[in-house]
């Protein structure tokens with residue numbers, strides 16, 4: 123094995139980000155080798171990835187899925203199982219880069235393990251920064267880990283901020299496509315189906331984040347991430363609707379200059395940047411043809427249509443723990459909508475209810491964060507069960 127190859131672990135390898143990462147890695151066999159692939163239950167997806175990337179270690183966190191995969195792979199490879207195995211392949215001394223792309227708060231322990239082991243972390247999992255941003259960034263500093271965002275907006279922002287004085291920054295602007303319901307009559311939103319909500323106009327993403335985009339909860343979560351990633355006060359954070367998803371983020375400086383980052387909407391761009399930083403890798407993204415796009419448009423966020431964007435203003439100003447509560451309630455409500463247990467507009471109603479009624483106490487360590495997370499989930503589930511009328 124070539125010693126100059128960077129060894130990569132992908133957490134959440136079978137998901138949308140995991141597959142895009144695999145695509146970029148396969149384009150650069152002279153720069154990267156796959157140390158470990160981690161997924162949960164998608165056995166068929168993992169079989170395909172194993173044959174393409176030839177990882178040294180395979181983990182299915184679900185025990186039955188690990189057994190099923192072992193049967194398929196036979197004696198050619200050993201399949202490990204459990205969350206501890208995911209943590210082990212994140213902190214292993216052999217690993218250079220960890221791509222954290224599990225979905226949900228379940229992705230926090232393995233990503234944090236990578237930070238504490240001083241790795242280069244390509245961070246897609248939103249929940250790490252949303253729920254434990256202060257701890258994460260402090261740990262990165264303490265253990266000399268580098269965190270590269272794998273999110274088009276934050277990757278764009280990183281590139282607009284690099285080389286510029288932060289004390290000359292006026293504000294940052296994250297763009298949002300507005301999702302599939304940007305122009306839909308708000309009165310009809312309560313009747314939309316999960317399939318309609320998942321059908322994002324510009325991005326091909328996992329189900330949970332696609333629904334978060336439709337409610338704009340995704341942008342709310344991204345504002346929290348930006349706060350921690352770039353150490354910005356809430357009054358420096360803003361968002362704007364940009365339906366074409368070509369401009370991903372902007373940084374406005376005190377002299378009135380606005381630096382914008384543009385690119386075709388394709389996650390392989392941010393992934394390539396997170397793997398290589400300013401060295402810049404080819405990613406397979408097609409060239410941006412502005413002449414054929416012709417128009418780039420922008421509009422203010424309508425908070426009546428997207429109440430999550432009103433709610434986030436209060437969350438950003440409150441104690442950190444409110445972001446934990448918001449995220450946990452949203453995960454529960456998002457899943458309930460996907461399984462037909464609540465209507466679309468009830469997602470944000472559930473989150474608002476939990477934010478208002480949860481008796482939150484500040485959480486300064488991961489255990490306390492988990493505790494608050496669990497309590498918020500219980501309250502969200504209780505509300506969903508009690509209020510079947512919120513359909």
Ligand SMILES: NC(=O)c1ccc[n+]([C@@H]2O[C@H](COP(=O)([O-])OP(=O)(O)OC[C@H]3O[C@@H](n4cnc5c(N)ncnc54)[C@H](OP(=O)(O)O)[C@@H]3O)[C@@H](O)[C@H]2O)c1
Nearest residue numbers: 134136137138139161162163164224225246247248327328
């Ligand atoms: N997709 C995007 O364009 C995008 C952009 C920015 C940020 N993000 C963020 O990146 C993360 C991943 O998004 P995604 O769209 O790639 O999600 P996704 O397509 O739903 O994939 C999720 C991945 O997480 C794995 N997973 C789920 N539960 C797990 C568990 N208990 N243990 C281990 N692995 C588990 C899944 O494994 P199985 O398939 O085997 O069950 C799958 O590999 C999310 O936090 C999302 O917000 C995504």
